[in-house]
Amino acid sequence: MSTLKLKGSSSGEAEVTVAAAAGTPTITLPTASINLATDGSDGQFLKTDGSGTLSFATPAGYTGEATLKAWAAFDGDGDVNATLTEGNLDSITDHSTGQYTATFTTDFSDDNYMMAGAQNTQGFVGFYDEAGITAGSCKFATLDDDGGYNDSFRVTVGWWR
């Protein structure tokens, strides 16, 4: 095995070692300069343009983290007033069994937000009225596994953007 050692200008050294195996591999450096030690940022990868130029790039589809902008927790099978705790909400409106509207204090920029929630040990939380999903409020429902509306002893919902 052979090793080529390059000494730093003031201290340290780097090594290039040839494997103890047959073959004559060749490494060709790009024509443009790139600093592998300091270029790029967290999460980026080294990318080629196919013409010999390397650069650091951000993975496609990476748009940053969503932030919880509003949330609510309450007893849907009891006294909503007494049990409601929330963030960035003016109110929760109870329309009927398992159907609600959350009205935000500060509106979202548009209606392209994410909602997730939980309720009883069975069933789920979901949207039930497409027209009820707006920047300023959101209609949501607590449902059984078979899709019927139910009143849950504990409803927790969050909205992210």
Added chain:
Amino acid sequence: MAINPNVIIWTEDDGKVSICHPASTYSKSLDELAKKVVPSGKSYKIIAQSDIPNDRTFRDAWKENGTRVTEDVSKAKTLAHTTRRKKRETEFKPHDDIIAKQIPGKSASDAETSRAGIRTKYATMQTNIDNATDIAGIKTALGG
């Protein structure tokens, strides 16, 4: 911040009553909140939370009644019959399976006898619901 003891109510086009519960952190008046949450053209009332039924068994039969929310007995009976049919279906199911699938070791004749007993039980429940004169009577007819 203290819990607001009042709520905003209005009746939707389908006859159901909507009840808006303000967040404890909401600092403006409920009339201000109503401008934001009550559908255009609907009239609303601000009432005490204590004037809403505690029992949600017949939530979809709630109606505005002056400055209170009460239960509509006729609508509650309709809901009770839906509940009765679901309960009966659940009790029928294991016997229906025996009859339909001819499960070895299970008597179809016994299953039919059990089904007859269930039919009688729920026929009685149906009559008791129809004869009930108030919400408590409907709940009793449903078995509590």
